[in-house]
Amino acid sequence: MDTTVYQSLSPAPSGGVPAVRARALTRRYGKGEGTVTALDAVDVDFAAGHFTAIMGPSGSGKSTLMHLLAGLDTASSGRAFIGDTDVTALTDDQLTALRRDRVGFVFQSFNLLPMFTAEQNILLPLTLAGVAVDADVTAWLETLVSTLSLGDRLSHRPAELSGGQQQRVAIARALIARPDVVFADEPTGNLDSRSGAEVLSFLRRSVRELGRTVIMVTHDPAAAAYADRVILIADGRIAGEIDSPTPESVLAGLDALRAFESTADARTTPVVG
Ligand SMILES: Nc1ncnc2c1ncn2[C@@H]1O[C@H](COP(=O)(O)OP(=O)(O)OP(=O)(O)O)[C@@H](O)[C@H]1O
Numbered sequence: 001m002d003t004t005v006y007q008s009l010s011p012a013p014s015g016g017v018p019a020v021r022a023r024a025l026t027r028r029y030g031k032g033e034g035t036v037t038a039l040d041a042v043d044v045d046f047a048a049g050h051f052t053a054i055m056g057p058s059g060s061g062k063s064t065l066m067h068l069l070a071g072l073d074t075a076s077s078g079r080a081f082i083g084d085t086d087v088t089a090l091t092d093d094q095l096t097a098l099r100r101d102r103v104g105f106v107f108q109s110f111n112l113l114p115m116f117t118a119e120q121n122i123l124l125p126l127t128l129a130g131v132a133v134d135a136d137v138t139a140w141l142e143t144l145v146s147t148l149s150l151g152d153r154l155s156h157r158p159a160e161l162s163g164g165q166q167q168r169v170a171i172a173r174a175l176i177a178r179p180d181v182v183f184a185d186e187p188t189g190n191l192d193s194r195s196g197a198e199v200l201s202f203l204r205r206s207v208r209e210l211g212r213t214v215i216m217v218t219h220d221p222a223a224a225a226y227a228d229r230v231i232l233i234a235d236g237r238i239a240g241e242i243d244s245p246t247p248e249s250v251l252a253g254l255d256a257l258r259a260f261e262s263t264a265d266a267r268t269t270p271v272v273g
Pocket residue numbers: 029030036037038056057058059060061062063064065
């Protein structure tokens with residue numbers, strides 16, 4: 001276990017360009033005395049082919065970070081990159097294309113279209129982009145369907161599927177266009193623990209067996225333990241990271257974070273390391 005909690009996180013070493021990175025990424029809401037700094041000069045790298053969880057207390061800036069990285073929100077200053085693309089420098093049209101072609105999303109609410117079958121829902125990003133379902137797409141669809149154990153459910157509509165199955169369809173949909181990165185926001189928040197564990201195993205398999213890159217926001221230490229690495233965030237800043245997390249090491253990291261937050265001079269003092 002490697003648990004480090006400190007104020008400023010150096011970018012993680014990685015070979016090649018990280019899949020996603022933030023540099024001095026800052027988001028402020030409001031003006032004057034009422035200004036809230038939701039994200040405060042964050043530097044962080046997310047390696048390609050890894051599964052990373054973002055954890056931290058409510059209001060710490062997890063969703064803000066994810067939304068900025070995914071081009072769903074506009075930074076006040078700093079930069080966010082997907083590969084070599086500076087997301088913060090794109091026009092609205094370029095952002096729409098980036099989200100369509102290079103980013104997959106999995107949300108707490110599965111957001112499937114009720115009148116479409118599972119297969120139609122999975123293929124929707126390609127349908128919307130006008131991409132033909134050729135032999136290459138069919139082969140990838142088959143790989144996803146078998147990895148996610150959806151083979152006998154493809155002709156079913158969402159209402160005929162369990163929550164876990166619906167979320168697996170949503171994961172296949174997020175992966176069908178082979179995005180550079182999948183952002184998952186509390187993907188198990190609406191699932192019972194068994195379905196949640198299945199979904200997390202499938203997300204992990206997408207990374208380990210299919211070479212995808214996943215960044216997940218979660219409140220749940222057990223969910224975070226499926227990731228290769230946990231980034232801890234507190235008060236809009238990166239507060240530490242945990243490599244090869246277990247539920248126990250994540251809980252210990254969160255406990256250290258609470259102690260860190262309640263210490264007046266914590267901003268300059270490492271509390272675990
Ligand atoms: N649109 C907004 N206007 C004003 N303040 C906002 C807005 N969105 C977020 N904030 C504030 O920014 C801070 C970070 O919010 P954010 O949603 O990123 O936190 P979070 O860690 O994702 O929280 P949770 O775990 O509760 O979802 C909070 O103080 C929040 O109140």
